[in-house]
Amino acid sequence: xxxxxxxxxxxxxxxxxxxxxxxxxxxxxxxxxxxxxxxxxxxxxxxxxxxxxxxxxxxxxxxxxxxxxxxxxxxxxxxxxxxxxxxxxxxxxxxxxxxxxxxxxxxxxxxxxxxxxxxxxxxxxxxxxxxxxxxxxxxxxxxxxxxxxxxxxxxxxxxxxxxxxxxxxxxxxxxxxxxxxxxxxxxxxxxxxxxxxxxxxxxxxxxxxxxxxxxxxxxxxxxxxxxxxxxxxxxxxxxxxxxxxxxxxxxxxxxxxxxxxxxxxxxxxxxxxxxxxxxxxxxxxxxxxxxxxxxxxxxxxxxx
Amino acid sequence: xxxxxxxxxxxxxxxxxxxxxxxxxxxxxxxxxxxxxxxxxxxxxxxxxxxxxxxxxxxxxxxxxxxxxxxxxxxxxxxxxxxxxxxxxxxxxxxxxxxxxxxxxxxxxxxxxxxxxxxxxxxxxxxxxxxxxxxxxxxxxxxxxxxxxxxxxxxxxxxxxxxxxxxxxxxxxxxxxxxxxxxxxxxxxxxxxxxxxxxxxxxxxxxxxxxxxxxxxxxxxxxxxxxxxxxxxxxxxxxxxxxxxxxxxxxxxxxx
Numbered sequence: 001x002x003x004x005x006x007x008x009x010x011x012x013x014x015x016x017x018x019x020x021x022x023x024x025x026x027x028x029x030x031x032x033x034x035x036x037x038x039x040x041x042x043x044x045x046x047x048x049x050x051x052x053x054x055x056x057x058x059x060x061x062x063x064x065x066x067x068x069x070x071x072x073x074x075x076x077x078x079x080x081x082x083x084x085x086x087x088x089x090x091x092x093x094x095x096x097x098x099x100x101x102x103x104x105x106x107x108x109x110x111x112x113x114x115x116x117x118x119x120x121x122x123x124x125x126x127x128x129x130x131x132x133x134x135x136x137x138x139x140x141x142x143x144x145x146x147x148x149x150x151x152x153x154x155x156x157x158x159x160x161x162x163x164x165x166x167x168x169x170x171x172x173x174x175x176x177x178x179x180x181x182x183x184x185x186x187x188x189x190x191x192x193x194x195x196x197x198x199x200x201x202x203x204x205x206x207x208x209x210x211x212x213x214x215x216x217x218x219x220x221x222x223x224x225x226x227x228x229x230x231x232x233x234x235x236x237x238x239x240x241x242x243x244x245x246x247x248x249x250x251x252x253x254x255x256x257x258x259x260x261x262x263x264x265x266x267x268x269x270x271x272x273x274x275x276x277x278x279x280x281x282x283x284x285x286x287x288x289x290x291x292x293x294x295x296x297x298x299x300x301x302x303x304x
Numbered sequence: 305x306x307x308x309x310x311x312x313x314x315x316x317x318x319x320x321x322x323x324x325x326x327x328x329x330x331x332x333x334x335x336x337x338x339x340x341x342x343x344x345x346x347x348x349x350x351x352x353x354x355x356x357x358x359x360x361x362x363x364x365x366x367x368x369x370x371x372x373x374x375x376x377x378x379x380x381x382x383x384x385x386x387x388x389x390x391x392x393x394x395x396x397x398x399x400x401x402x403x404x405x406x407x408x409x410x411x412x413x414x415x416x417x418x419x420x421x422x423x424x425x426x427x428x429x430x431x432x433x434x435x436x437x438x439x440x441x442x443x444x445x446x447x448x449x450x451x452x453x454x455x456x457x458x459x460x461x462x463x464x465x466x467x468x469x470x471x472x473x474x475x476x477x478x479x480x481x482x483x484x485x486x487x488x489x490x491x492x493x494x495x496x497x498x499x500x501x502x503x504x505x506x507x508x509x510x511x512x513x514x515x516x517x518x519x520x521x522x523x524x525x526x527x528x529x530x531x532x533x534x535x536x537x538x539x540x541x542x543x544x545x546x547x548x549x550x551x552x553x554x555x556x557x558x559x560x
Contacts, residue, residue, distance in 0.1 A: 022526070023526060029548070030523070031305070033309065053539055056532070059527070060518050060526070060529070062354050069520070069526065069528055071526070269525070270523075271348075271354060273396070274309070274310055
């Protein structure tokens with residue numbers, strides 16, 4: 001019996017640890033540091049129909065307990081991915097989550113149609129409705145519950161692959177956007193993507209990021225993620241994949257108590273690439289010492 | 305295949321080179337034995353969240369140590385400067401692609417700023433291999449001149465040490481016998497590397513530049529540290545990772 005096994009809807013994972021999109025590329029570089037088969041899953045770099053060069057200039061600025069990034073969805077395009085990276089991800093032994101981005105409703109439809117013939121190699125599609133670093137699509141769509149519902153139900157009609165909708169925290173009511181994804185037929189929501197932020201060079205009075213703004217991630221955003229997961233779990237019947245600032249096994253447990261069925265780890269792996277190895281060991285030890293299965297923790301928050 | 309690991313390494317020396325630049329030595333036999341000039345390490349900077357990248361300045365393979373040079377430019381490097389011997393840091397390395405010295409007999413190593421550190425490693429490596437090496441380094445003024453060795457051509461903007469002018473004024477004094485057999489390796493601020501790259505092109509010499517960019521992971525996974533290079537595709541350029549495809553590039557490929 002594997003105490004770390006969890007389910008995200010119909011997707012079975014051997015561990016709740018998933019590498020977050022944009023912080024593991026397609027896994028090759030990290031496979032030099034550890035055996036990726038220990039992972040529950042790996043979410044690909046955000047993909048678009050056509051290759052994207054991403055944003056120019058400075059893309060990273062450090063902040064208290066985290067960082068701003070404005071990579072701007074640089075990616076080789078979904079066709080290149082299918083030919084060159086998908087098999088590597090599949091053979092890694094981690095569940096393959098393909099992160100799908102776009103600039104318009106049509107882009108997402110194109111992506112789902114393009115990926116459909118390869119569904120045997122894919123465990124779930126993570127629909128990125130939350131990237132703050134591109135001018136159109138993504139977060140613009142992901143802030144509007146009606147648009148979320150429309151796009152999710154359209155994708156639902158196109159694929160029977162599990163649909164995980166990755167949502168932005170840059171909204172006033174996360175329950176409304178999460179519910180919209182559920183009503184559209186999503187299998188899960190992923191909470192949260194990055195928080196929009198800015199840093200300024202006081203000598204030049206220019207933003208440090210050439211894109212002016214970027215997405216804030218890292219341990220600093222953890223309480224925001226936990227609050228949003230806890231709120232969303234009160235209204236959702238579909239599972240939540242938690243994401244935002246996880247650094248150690250205690251954070252994983254905290255996210256699961258708040259309502260997450262699995263978690264994504266990202267920014268902390270940029271600092272310690274082999275962090276998932278340590279977290280996996282610690283979670284196994286925790287389960288053994290407490291004689292429990294990790295999945296029993298999900299949604300066990302005792303509110304005051 | 306697992307070929308890399310994260311290191312926790314100890315500081316063995318820390319000396320000031322001038323008021324804002326220090327020279328640190330770390331004990332890590334794995335890095336000392338495998339690093340080549342142009343490669344870098346990413347090390348933790350006290351309380352800061354992200355690691356900081358530094359070009360390797362020297363290795364002592366027998367002692368198992370390597371050196372880096374650190375100029376204070378912000379909160380992270382301020383803390384590194386104050387590290388005491390015995391301090392432990394997290395470290396990834398050696399990272400990136402170093403200089404490819406093959407097929408050349410003569411070398412011009414040139415640059416300035418913190419570029420003098422990787423240049424030092426290249427100088428030590430090439431002279432140990434018996435190669436003919438000329439070093440030309442440019443600085444703002446006398447106080448900035450660091451790691452200077454006998455025979456180096458030095459230029460200063462202020463003219464208070466060496467030749468007055470930019471590093472190009474120093475390069476212009478060289479008597480180059482066979483430009484096709486001479487490789488230029490350049491590490492310095494971007495405007496300086498751009499000027500040296502143009503100078504090399506005008507002389508018909510191949511020039512390798514070591515680029516720098518604000519970096520997060522150093523491991524090739526975040527795509528933050530991009531360098532714009534020429535490409536045959538519809539855009540005419542592409543963004544590649546400084547930490548993985550670089551930091552050393554053929555200067556003709558880089559769009560400065």
